[in-house]
Amino acid sequence: MQQVSKYETSQFRMGYVWDCIEYPVDLKDIPKFERANNISINVFGLTDKNEVYPLKIVDDELQDHSDLLYIMNGRESIYICKRCLTHYHNELRLEEHKKLCSATGELSKIVMPDEMNNTLKCTHLNYSFRVPYVIYADFECILENISTCEPSSHTSYTNSIQKHEPFSFCYFIVTPEGCQSPQLYRGPNAARVFIQCIKDEAEKIYTLYKNSIPMNPLTAEEETAFHETSLCHICGKELRDVRVRDHDHLTGKFRGVAHQFCNMQYKIPNFLPVFIHNLSSYDGHFLVNELDYDDRKIFSVESNFSIRFIDACRFIHASLATLVSNLSEFKYTSEVFGEKTSLVTYKGVYPYDFMDSIDKLEETSLPERENFYNRLTDEHVSEEDYEHANNVWNSFQCKTLGDYSDVYLKSDVTLLADVFKNFRDVCFNAYKLDPAWYYTAPGLTFDAMLKHTEIELELLTDYDMILMIEKGIRGGISQCSNRYCKANNKYLENYNPEKGSTFITYYDANNLYGWALFRPLPFSYFRWLNREEIAALEIENVPEQGKKGYILKVDLEYPQNLHDEHSDLPLCPENNTPPGGKHRKLLTMLENKEKNVIHYMNLNQAISLCIVLKKIHRVLEFDQSPWLKSYIDLNTDRRKSAKNEFEKDFYKLMNNAVFGKTMENVRKRINLELVTSEKRLDKLISKSTFLDRTIFTESLVAVHLRKSIIKMNKPIYIGFCVLYLSKTLMYDFHYRVMLPKYKTRLSLAYTDTDSFIYSIKMNDINEDMLDNLDMFDTSNYPKEHLCYSDKNKKIIGKLKDECNGKVMTHFIGLRSKLYSFKVEGGKEKKKAKGITKAVKEKSLNFDDYVRCLHEKLTEFRKMNVIRSKKHELYTMQMNKVMLNAFDDKRYICEDGINTLAWGHYKIPRKRTHDEAFPEI
8 A cells, every 4th residue: 555645746747648638537537547557546435424435446456556545544554455445454364355355346335234233133013004005006008010020030139019008097096994996097198197196196195194193082991901901012022111002193093002112113104105017027117208207206295205116016926817816805896896896807808919009999899809819928819708808898888999998907906906905914914014015025024034033133244254155155056967868668658668667757846945944044143263163173063953053165176986976966066157158157067166165064965975175264153043944834834724825825925035035135236316307417427436327218317326335234144055955955865865776777867956857767666756755745646646645745845746647758958947848648848948938838849859959950939028128118029049959057978968067087178168069
């Protein structure tokens, strides 16, 4: 580091070229000065609170290097990371830190929780107060055709074929007393009118919220309850000396006895939620494009009251038709439609593609059945559905297609209200939380978990702990190890006894991450072990259920004598770039590992399977317990006793969504501001944190800004451990069950996070399964099946046959997420990531995969999708590569079918990348 005086002396100016820059110097001009003078420069900034953060950091400091800002403690030297501004008291610690920090690529100041405020616990007591007013809404659109030419079918292209223009909307207000009549608009500027209507409604509701009603006089029973009640009705905990009367500020009614603190938290919301199904991907784009019609803030009524537009799909991710089919009660829909409710709860149909102009709304009869064809799904409506559409037209006495559209739209909105009412009711009964306070299901279930378990999670205050955990985060393994398999056994019609008996099996673990959430997980007392403690640590003897757990950074040796046996699924996967590749991927490799970050249970598993532990670099110790188990059990038990499919799906969601919240990456966040003022735009673009801008219209621009400060306040150590512990189950099944039983007769064809597809030389799969039936959930088998049992039905961690007891006949895999298989009777299952269901089902078959593999072909297919361009919605026709046999996650052998894990001793060392992967 240089003294401040260095920048003040005239000597600093001597020997440098200065005419390459102009004054005042702009941040983006500094690289010109660096290039002209062969110098490296770091630049730091100050926030309004005089907090330092990096503005420009070079990757490599040259011999001639300068920093704009010099920081020195008055009494002792400190060593500062110029990228994140974390400081250390010795240079060795700094150098170790920099190796991890530089990999993040961040240019932001990192702020860690202080030790006096580093606990995450349930604090949202007011979220058990039901939001009084909620709005549900939806739009309908005209799909204007766009004339375009169709390029060659042998190249990738994307053409816009329809533009989506909203012509109507409906919104429905649910109140404490019940509901109001649906408000429907059909006409020009639908999105703009909608925004104004919602603002008007919000102003009315805000006025009601402001006018707080005093508490009504207590009845004799209420007065008695006030003095005799022992538990707070808000938090459920014991009342001590101070107790207060809690009342509803909208009605004046006495609600119960509460702690003073709880009563203060139990506030009326300062927002109005507006739920729209699929807002993020569809309707929300209409709203964004209207934000420039005036300079007022669209999403607020007053400075302390806002409008929240929320995507209902963030809670219940399914089509509205599917959600309705799982529902048995329709309170709001029946109030609006009365005796005609059954007509609108049946799956409705709408001629989306036929509605290509506003004039179609004036047509006086329902279009012919062929005009209900859907280009997105490539489907015609059934005769039954078309007959139902005619019944709706006649029953509601529709005069025009516009009338039919109004009925369809109105029913969609009331049905959404019913679906979400049931969702809110089930959630409130289970956890005493109202989803209307939240933006997403992960946020909701994480609060429910904190509330139920009463756990207090320690937030890490040491940035190096965060960096080590981040470096070790690795998702689910997905790879194709054996690219083609064919079964031959006595259960098949074309069985040939002379070729030997072979089965193909497809096993999937029940709720794999739920199983991992059952295990002991970290929660507090994180600390680094010192050298003496590391030397004394006998990691192989640390029990899974012990009170202490460990995350380690280690060097591992993969002995060559294990390569043949382990090649299908090597241990200790790593994020790495395959030989000759360009992108980092999660790879299972047979190479030695250096400074590999790993959970102690995975390390013990690897050591027991003969991986050699060469060195331990660092060890992070923590307290652990199965503190999440009771919450997972709660949801599992409630799911078993659920009254309908809707509730079953709800409790499954609440278990699965917990994991997502534990993996929240705050580094990915940016600041985005929608700007309608030229003056404000200039100011934001001139900021050093400016990243990019998107121009929507002449008067609306989105400005993307890098966060100058990143707060590391998420317990990502939970997600880290869940990812690792889940792998122990899958590796145990492969190495402790399947390999010992079948040895060289076993071939792993494909794996994807929680599933295995095997090819096994055996006499009878059913007899073998009976020997290990306790490991499997066979409740999905026919009851007359030899292996049927409901003993392990839906028990997490048990393996289930994805073919439901049917015999798989063929498997072909081209790479991760791209495979197909057949079962007896010729039924095919196809996976092709990024391809629509309609195309997979109707224009792709098993033989296409086979031809692609053996003839090294590239297959294109057309598909129609809805996409946005600068928040304008279009139906687009895409011609994209659907099948391609290229796969660089593993080394492909000469036959094009068998593969080896990278690092295998049999891979020719001198082969070039082009020879290993000939162009396809």
